[in-house]
Amino acid sequence: MTMEILITSKTNQTEFISTHETDLSRRIKFGILFVLQIPSIICYLFLLFHLLFKRSMRRSLNNHVFIIILFIGLITVLVDLSMVLDYLRRGIIVPSSPIYCLIWNFLDLLLYSLTNVLMLWASIERYILIFHKSILNTTRKRFIIHYIPLIILSTYLILFCIVLTFLYPCENDFDYTQVICGGLCYAKKTPWLAITDRLIHDIIPVCLIAISSICLLGRVIWQKYYRMRLPIRWSRHRKMAIQIFPLSVLYLCGIIPYGLVTCINTFGDSSSISMNIQQLYLFYLFYLLAQLLPFAYLAGMPKLYSQIFCRRTVRISPIIHLSNQNLQQTN
Secondary structure (H helix, E strand, O other), X not given: OOOOOOOOOOHHHHHHHHOOOOHHHHHHXXXXXXXXXXXXXXXXXXXXXXXXXXXXXXXXXXXXXXXXXXXXXXXXXXXXXXXXHHHHHHOOOOOOOHHHHHHXXXXXXXXXXXXXXXXXHHHHHHHHHHHOHHHHOOHHHHHHHHHHHHHHHHHHHHHHHHHHHXXXXXXXOOOOOOHHHHOOOHHHHOHHHHHHHHHHHHHHHHHHHHHHHHHHHHHHHHHHHHOOOOOOOHXXXXXXXXHHHHHHHHHHHHHHHHHHHHHHHHHOOOOHHHHHHHHHOHHHHHHHHHHHHHHHHHHOOHHHHHHHHOOOOOXXXXXXXXXXXXXXXXX
8 A cells, every 4th residue: 555656756746745744643643543453453363263263163164265354454453553653653764774664565565455355355255155155065166266266366466565565676765754654666667557556456446345245235135035935044145245244334435535536646637635635644544444344344243242242141040849749749
């Protein structure tokens, strides 16, 4: 999620943006993100514990991609967000070294791209698991359709981010007074590559997530009300659809504003005001999204939620034992 995409060539606008980051704006953003960090980490650890150590949840195919997404979110909140909070607290990046900036940019770019793409795959796979689960009825089919895409997507994005961060033939000119050191040099050197990166790993996944979520919800409603005679387990399908719905809503609310402003700045006549909004405010929605992600996932799992917060109390009623003599007297 680089700050320099498509706009760093306009030096006057970059200077305009940097002068509008004040101590007050940094403190407000620091306070909001800092307050949510610890509860978010606790919720991440709790969910991962249940998903990994409960056999039924661990073996469920629909949980695998979300286990990876939760791991990515946990790393984002623990590492990437901690770097952001340190910058917001100090107003400058410490340590002010190119190695630190490269590592930070690599983590930020990789975690952001992985979250986008894996959320898209989770939406598509959920549709397959509900309505076309028969294509996963063998071990070979499950390996090809379920596991191979996760391996390919993760490997591709890791290699892509390594190339952009460490191997791209340009010299980075980091600014230690801006978040993530002002971004990587590939956005300045090759604008078309920055546009392609933004389209493939941001704008298109968000649009497809919205489309797939609407299709999933519409298909479930249509099947329920117009094909009731079919022997389909509606309760299970409804639970699987509800599980991903809070995540999709949260994700779209967090990414769409940043994506829309980015599109305006990318393909339209960008202004310094829109640049200011994009880089100083909407940029931080990704970290807020990462903090709220485990709570949205928990909201989509009412069974697990009820086991934690709504434990049933077992009532013990006294049992009266009658002796044989008393039984004969009553008879």
